[in-house]
Amino acid sequence: MKSIYTAIIEKEGDTYGVYFPDFDGCVSVGNTVPEVMRNAEEVLVFHIQGMQEDGEDIPLPSEPPQPEDIRANEFLALISVDVGARSRRVNVMLNEFLLSQIDEVASNRSGFLAEAAREKLTRLRDGTD
Secondary structure: OOOEEEEEEEEEEOEEEEEEEOOEEEEEEEOOOOHHHHHHHHHHHHHHHHHHOOOOOOOOOOOOOHHHHHOOEEEEEEEEEEOOOOOOOOOOOOOOOHHHHHHHOOOOOHHHHHHHHHHHHHHHHHOOO
């Protein structure tokens, strides 16, 4: 099931930040508008998957802010994500050293592996890998 969430993008100096009013703590940055838009979609998908893995309810999209509520350095973007897909537990064998490297950089091992798989699939589909 696809849902469309409002992202608020704000320019701060030479970078752009993005946050989602419906998801506390779901934020990202980028150096350009296209980069922050890509990052917005990735962080929202990752955030929702983490909530699903933790058994949390995914909020329904709220109404976008009214134009008068948007500050001069902000603009809105609508991000479409599939929130109906539930995670499924699988057994995966990994080299202990690789696993320890993942654990050093990721607070959520499953989320890290899922994100890596999505990135690899995107590169394969794009023909860049």
